[in-house]
Amino acid sequence: MSIKEYPAKFKAYIKSLTWRDLLNFIIDQWFLECLGIAILIAYLVPNLGKKGGWIAAQYSIIYVCPALIFFISGLTMDTKVLMQSAALYRIHLVAQIMSYLYTSMFFFAFSYAALAANNKNLSLAVLGGFILLGCTPTTIGSNVVFTRSAHGNHAATLIEVTIANLLSPVLSPALISMYMSSSNAWGELRPAGGTGGYQALYRSVFEQLGLTVFVPLFVGQVIRYFATKPVIWVTEKFKINKFSSVFLILIMWSTFSSCFATGAFKSLTPQSTGLVLMLDFGLYWFFLFSTLVVTRGSRKLHSKNKYLESILNFFRFNKRDTIAICYVVPAKTPALGVPLINALYANHPDISDQTRQILQIPIILYQIEQLCFSSSSIPFFRRWVRDEEEAAQLEADDKARSEKPGDADIERLGESSNSSSTEVAGSENDEHVGNDLEEPEKLQAA
Template identity: 30%
Template sequence: MSIEEKDENAFEIVWLGNSSDQIVSEMNIRNKFVNDNQLKEYLIDKIDSSIIVILSSSISFDIQSLIEYSQICAIYDEKFVCLYCLPQMISSVDIYLKNKQLDKIKNKSKQSYLSNILSIIRKYWFLIGLFISILLGYLFPSVGKTGGYIRSEWTVKYGCIIFIFFLSGLSLQTKQLTKEIFHIRLHLLIQIYSLIITPFLVYALSLLLLKTSMNKILIFGVIIMASMSTTSSSNVIMTKNALGNEYAALLNGIVGNILGTFIAPALIFLFMKNPMFDILLKSISIEDRFNYNHVIKKLSLTILLPLFIGQIIHLLWTKKIIYLRDKLYFSQMNGIALLIIVWSVFSTAFSNQSFQTMQKKDLFILILIDTFIYILLSLLILLIARLPIRHWQFSEKDTIAIMFCASMKAVAMGVSLINALYDKESTHITGLLPLPLIIYHALQLIIGAIQCILLKNWIKKKFQKSAKTLKDKNYIQSRYEDKLKTDETQTINVICQ
């Protein structure tokens, strides 16, 4: 044997047994043999080698047949218990295997660390993408700005929005929504709260904000945000994760987007009549001021038309579309398109130095306002849905759907509406107006994730309580039936006597 006594790096490890065992991959053992015959054939060409054999628990045979080979200096089981070792090699083999195990632990910790990072990225990829989009907009504003290299006023603000609603149309499984169509009370509550109560409530709050020194464009951006319909995907995902009625959320996402196309512009025109928002009105061309039909045409082309085309395609080739939806990750593609819109909006804002027209404290206040609005809207609708009134109180699952649908707002529709209101010359306004909506969208994802955990626990506790009650009821019923049988037996015995 050519190996020196203290040369602990000149060994070769081979595996004997089932090659699918975990230890093989963990220690990166290259030479694997299913039986001893294969190993013996291998040893013939390894006369000058020093080999350590690791035996799998899946194989059993007499190790004496291996000891005969001078190349084998040690034999261990898979738990690294020494079964045989040449006396002069004990120290070297021990050091070598310890080093191998340390390497295994290090590799495992690295893999675990990377796995955790990837898990976080997968879970919060949209929020991470949001920061990257803003950063790219700051670093390269001339690329994504309105009138920039890629002509984002067409490619992004129309192309991406059309793409988002087309994907939404493709993804809608309308056949599964038939059972929810007649849940009229739920639909009315969500749509009235989302498209009427919320806009006027936030408008009242905005009137108070107008008395402060806060940027008026941002204030009106908050009003636009509140006037939007619910999202078509985020609310469904959140509802599903919280164990709520996802089909109710899905149906209201569709209905909300259709109704919002007509109601949101009307609300914006109504609120814009306030003289305090003259700066916004002056930026709209005279022929387009309060031109409701003009805005509806633009919104119909970017929202309703692609939505319906996507749905028709889905109905015609349902199985193929479902297959493509799962393979191509429509939901993630939707999110990426939304991030491109955010990038374009911020590129325009940074290019026109729109943020220099606002004070730094305005951004901080805006984040607080959006947070307050979302939490307020969520709690308020939650209380309304659970009012202990006969024939009114909604179930837990329906309440979750109501809460997410009524409090969430769609970014794509908001950007589309702003594009319909203002032409490409009004970049000083279009750079700031979507900001409250973008911040609100990020917040509704962050806070919504926390709400999912709380609401899921609520549903689980309710289920466990119901299960326990049912179990107790069955136990009582069983005891009652046993008592009846006993009484019946005693009665029969008495009669027989």
Template identity: 30%
Template sequence: MSIRNCDKNHFSLVWLGNESDEDVLGIKFINEFKNYDEFKEYTVDKSHCSILLMVSSNILLDNIFLTDTPQICAVYNDKFVCLYCLSTLALPVHTYMQNIQDEKLEKKTKDNRSSCLLTILEKFWFHIVLILVICLAYLFPNVGKTGGYIRSEWTVKLGCIILLFFLSGLSVRTQQLLQELLHIRLHVLVQIYSLIIIPFTTYGLALLLIKLSLNKALIVGIIIMASSCTTISSNSVMTKNAMGNEYAALLNAVLGNLLGIFVSPAMIFYFLKNPVFDSLSITNNTNGQVNYGRIIRNLILTALIPFFVGQIIRLLWPKQVMDLRQKLYFAEVTSLAILTLVWAVFCTAFATGSFQAIQKKDLLILVLTDAGIYVFFSSLIMFIARLPISRWQFSRKDTVAIMFCGATKALTIGITLINAFYGNQNQDITGVLSLPMIIYHVEQLAIGAIEVILLKKWIERGINKQTSVQNDNINIPLKNTDDLQIVETETINVKNANK
């Protein structure tokens, strides 16, 4: 044969088969051919080449005659199994093909790492960007502070809040929620729990925290956080992912936000009348009733009206809104608006130096307190919903919706309340007041992700149990598992005319 003994750099790796099969391999070939005749024509003027031929499984190997193509020093199938190799070149050919496999494996590992990295970024991008915006606020506080370069009190705080509630109005599927209106017992439980039980219980906890000498502004922030309503987006998404009653969650989220505009300010007014909070009381030097009316008016203008405008537009042009929702990524835009709002709040806090009064001990207590509040109240309402009382116990799907709607708190409405209460005064503490709300939002997302996994398994066990009972009652015969077909594989040998 006219093949010289040479190192791996002289080998020409050639593909014979379909392009689709070649793409699956992910290997770079010197040349590619769809049939043996094209390959044979290629070898006419390659008498001094050492060709390594890799053959697709769709090629009939009986048609390959090595006497016609003496340049072939080895033949491999697409599984990297050697079908033929010159004995004089066995070692360098094996080394060369092994190197190709190693490079392929390394590339696959890198791709898997990249895919894993993208998955992590996609899942935790909100948390990553949250850290980034806080860092930017620390480095350039004058840009986004109240009264700063961009007048964030109008362009960001007011603009983002209106945008958030407008997008919520466009996104909420009102017509699909009508079937959930009759579940009065579920809605009453969620709203009383979210807007009354949690605020009053947390208020009692806040009075205990005062005895621990925790920063008073953080304690007021915890009270405002607990008095806020449930969130619209995250609880419905987590309920859906956990296989719960998505529409019940969505309806209670909308209902909670509408009621929260009126109930939450009243609760905060009531709690902050306590002389313990004199230094941060919103009724100082003014009539409390007048302040409440101003706050309600602000909430109606910035939250309620934009929401209903979005709902009207959705009802008039539902198809166009759905198309826009997909093209403009409403969910991501909502998250970015929230992050922009947080950035402006932190810019003001860093510019006024309000975080300097917070000690590391206070921050640690706040993180643990927020996490404890979420875990305790989400567990408690799940226990209440599953009490084995006749005509009371909720289904597993409804319980998931109740759990998420009852314990989650909306970052948007929380910051809106802080701006409504302290927008024209005490700007130096608005960042501190927002901190409990921001930390609670992050923790409810993180802990909620774990709860989704556990609750989904709980729902699946319930479905499997119900299915098993039904099968036992109906007594459906199972198919014989021995009725399996055995797939035979055929091994084809390459003809070697040199033997």
């Protein structure tokens, strides 16, 4: 189909839509709609979901909801698949290098360019917040939820988010110090590097990972192992995976409640707000498409040089693994970004509470945009991976048939024996019928 035919095809498609199609589209976007309602509630009643608020969200939301997400992952994930994904070292290297070095490099480049412009309407804390955003690890809960919904390798995503958050206490402060040392213009935003702050960061990270990832995942796997059939029936019958999205909405509601309660948004100039929204939008899609190019574009490149071909082959992934990497690389988490900021500037004499809140704004706004964009990309990835799913299903069916030749032979022997017995029975019946017909003739002759 040529490019000129697209407008006519699009008009025909629009005319073919019915009210039922529109209703189905609205229902499919329930996540974004509920997220919008949650943000509105956070704006109207910020004290309800903020940290230290009426429901103590720092415990009831920040710990409980991620724990429930990974408990559901433990219930619905096959242990063998999880172990196989843990052995995929190529995914680990590509995802972690791109997530930390690749993304942080671009965030720093744009922040430094804006700093060099010397625009007084741009807040220095906002520009520093972009550098902090680029150095934070990928999200824990949302990546697993979206990868599963997009039919990607969510077991690989679970491994990647765990590795990324374990590396964060070491890599993130080192990268931030390196970027902030590039110019004296960063001034007070250069971290003081207090040991107590880093110790608090390590303790917070490992405590959060243990209580929200490892323990609930292990419990879910144990329950699945000892009650496999009931667990599979319950998860499929009641659509347990949908609850992960609900818990994710609650996490974002608490994050926005804390931000609205501190009044951090009010302190921004319109220029700073516009820069944050524009860069968050542009960089997320740039990271997503560039990740697709790296992981799938290498399939179309070939070289006669065996060393170059081996390098290209290192970046070649199937579609399910590519989906996992595409959700891991662009995503950034405020769950560790905010503690990271508090730890880096805990003993800093020149950083006020309001400045700390402004440093968090790029992270928080990026989180809401990435949730919207990640959710909207799910239908595309589902259609894109469909051919691999069908091919994998056909291969599994063929393998199941080849593993049970005895049963097929028994069935064929049973069918042949039944047909032969039917033929024998039929011939015997014919003989009896013939004898019955001959007996009246003999009687008449007598």
